[in-house]
Amino acid sequence: MHIAIIGAGVSGLLSALELVEQGCQISIFDQQQVGKAASWAGGGILSPMYPWRYPRAVNELAQFAKTLYQEWNHKLQPVSAIDFQIxxxxxxxxxxxxxxxxxxxxxxxxxxxxxxxxxxxxxxxxxxxxxxxxxxxxxxxxxxxNIRNPRLLQSIEQYLKQHPNVQFYQHTEIEHLDIENDQIKSIKSKSGQNYYADQFIIATGAWSAKWAEQLELSIPIxxxxxxxxxxxxxxxxxxxxxxxxxxxxxxxxxxxxxxxxxxxxxxxxxxxxxxxxxxxxxxxxxxxxxxxxxxxxxxxxxxxxxSPDGVPYIGKMPNLNNVWANFGHYRNGLCMGPASARLLRQLMLNEKTIVNPQAYATDRLKQYLSAV
Missing domain, CATH: 3.30.9.10 (D-Amino Acid Oxidase, subunit A, domain 2)
Known part of the structure; x- marks a missing residue:
C-alpha cells in the first residue's frame, strides 16, 4: 500500500514510522523543511501541562509518551546515530x-x-x-x-531517509486535492505536479484549515x-x-x-x-x-x-474512503504524538486500537460544519 502523508512535523513523521514498519510505501510532503514548524519549537515535556485541565481523551494518548519514545529511541538510534535525550x-x-x-x-x-x-x-x-x-x-x-524534540525529529528524519520505502518531498506545498468518487485520486503541488497514492494522510498541524473548502468541512484549527x-x-x-x-x-x-x-x-x-x-x-x-x-x-x-478542546482529529475523514486525519493536537503534539500515530496506523490497517478511537473521530468536523 502506497501512502502519501501531507505534513512532515512530528505527527506526520511518527505516522510514517508506524506505517513503514508495517511494510507500507510512504511519500512525505512538506511545504517547508522536515520538522521545522511547531514540532521543532515546542518544549518536549512528555505530559500535558496540568493534565487535570484537559479532556480525558488528551491524557489517554499522552500517558504512552515516555514508553513509546523509549521504544522508538532504542530502535532508531543505531541507524540514525542520534539520541532523543529523554x-x-x-x-x-x-x-x-x-x-x-x-x-x-x-x-x-x-x-x-x-x-x-x-x-x-x-x-x-x-x-x-x-x-x-x-x-x-x-x-x-x-x-x-522531557524529550529533546529537535533531536527526536532529526533522528526520525535520518531513519526514514535511509529507508528504501520512504520518499521525502520537501519545499513541496500541496495545493489541490483531486477528489473523484468519494476518494482522493491524486494531490497537486503549487508547481502543478501531480502525485498519486492509495491512501492519503493529512498531518498539516496549524495549516490544516486550508483543506476545509476542498473537503467541504469546517476544520476548526x-x-x-x-x-x-x-x-x-x-x-x-x-x-x-x-x-x-x-x-x-x-x-x-x-x-x-x-x-x-x-x-x-x-x-x-x-x-x-x-x-x-x-x-x-x-x-x-x-x-x-x-x-x-x-x-x-x-x-x-x-x-x-x-483546536477547540485540544483533542486531535485521528481517523478516516468523513465521506471519503482513502483520506485520513492526524491533526489538531494544540499544545500536546509531542506528548500525544506516538500514541496518535499508533492509533492512526491501527485504524488504517484494521488492527486492535491502543485506545478507544471514538473521542478522536473526524465526524466531529461535520458538527462544526452544521454549526456554521
Missing amino acids: HETGMLIFDEEDFEIGLDYKDRYQEPMQYAEYLQREQLEQINPLISDQFKHAIYFPEIA QPVQGQMMLFKTPPNWLPTMCMNKVMYLIPRMDGHIVCGSSVAHVGFNTEPTVQTKQDILTACFEMVPELVNFPIEKQWAGLRPG
Missing part, C-alpha cells in the same frame, strides 16, 4: 490552587507518569535547591520526563503562537523541570534550559516580541532567581495547531 528530571508545580486537584488526579487515574507527591519546603530544597525562597511547598511529579527562550548553564545545573502560572523551565542534559511559553492569536506570525520575552523572563527568574546569571542563547516562536 531526560527523566521530574517536574515541580508551584500553583497552589492545583495542589489538591493534582493529587486527586493521581489517586483517581493511577497513571504511572502522573504519580505525585506533596512537598514541604525542606523536601523541596532537597530535590531542587535552586528554587526561590518564596515557594514554601510544591507538588512533585518524579516520573515526568487555528495557529496559536507560543514564544520560547533558551538559556545555557553548566550540565545538570537545574535538577528538575519547574512550572508556575503556565510558565515552565525545562533542563536539557547539556545544561541548556528551555523557558516558555506564551499564547497569542496572531495568525501565522512567528516573530517574538519584547514584551512576551520579558513576561517569560520574569516568570522564570521568579522560580529560579540564579538563572539571571546565565546567557540567553536563542529566542523563537512556533505555531501550535489550536
Whole structure:
C-alpha cells in the first residue's frame, strides 16, 4: 500500500514510522523543511501541562509518551546515530490552587507518569535547591520526563531517509486535492505536479484549515503562537523541570534550559516580541532567581495547531474512503504524538486500537460544519 502523508512535523513523521514498519510505501510532503514548524519549537515535556485541565481523551494518548519514545529511541538510534535525550528530571508545580486537584488526579487515574507527591519546603530544597525562597511547598511529579524534540525529529528524519520505502518531498506545498468518487485520486503541488497514492494522510498541524473548502468541512484549527527562550548553564545545573502560572523551565542534559511559553492569536506570525520575552523572563527568574546569571542563547516562536478542546482529529475523514486525519493536537503534539500515530496506523490497517478511537473521530468536523 502506497501512502502519501501531507505534513512532515512530528505527527506526520511518527505516522510514517508506524506505517513503514508495517511494510507500507510512504511519500512525505512538506511545504517547508522536515520538522521545522511547531514540532521543532515546542518544549518536549512528555505530559500535558496540568493534565487535570484537559479532556480525558488528551491524557489517554499522552500517558504512552515516555514508553513509546523509549521504544522508538532504542530502535532508531543505531541507524540514525542520534539520541532523543529523554531526560527523566521530574517536574515541580508551584500553583497552589492545583495542589489538591493534582493529587486527586493521581489517586483517581493511577497513571504511572502522573504519580505525585506533596512537598514541604525542606523536601523541596532537597530535590531542587535552586528554587526561590518564596515557594514554601510544591507538588512533585518524579516520573515526568522531557524529550529533546529537535533531536527526536532529526533522528526520525535520518531513519526514514535511509529507508528504501520512504520518499521525502520537501519545499513541496500541496495545493489541490483531486477528489473523484468519494476518494482522493491524486494531490497537486503549487508547481502543478501531480502525485498519486492509495491512501492519503493529512498531518498539516496549524495549516490544516486550508483543506476545509476542498473537503467541504469546517476544520476548526487555528495557529496559536507560543514564544520560547533558551538559556545555557553548566550540565545538570537545574535538577528538575519547574512550572508556575503556565510558565515552565525545562533542563536539557547539556545544561541548556528551555523557558516558555506564551499564547497569542496572531495568525501565522512567528516573530517574538519584547514584551512576551520579558513576561517569560520574569516568570522564570521568579522560580529560579540564579538563572539571571546565565546567557540567553536563542529566542523563537512556533505555531501550535489550536483546536477547540485540544483533542486531535485521528481517523478516516468523513465521506471519503482513502483520506485520513492526524491533526489538531494544540499544545500536546509531542506528548500525544506516538500514541496518535499508533492509533492512526491501527485504524488504517484494521488492527486492535491502543485506545478507544471514538473521542478522536473526524465526524466531529461535520458538527462544526452544521454549526456554521
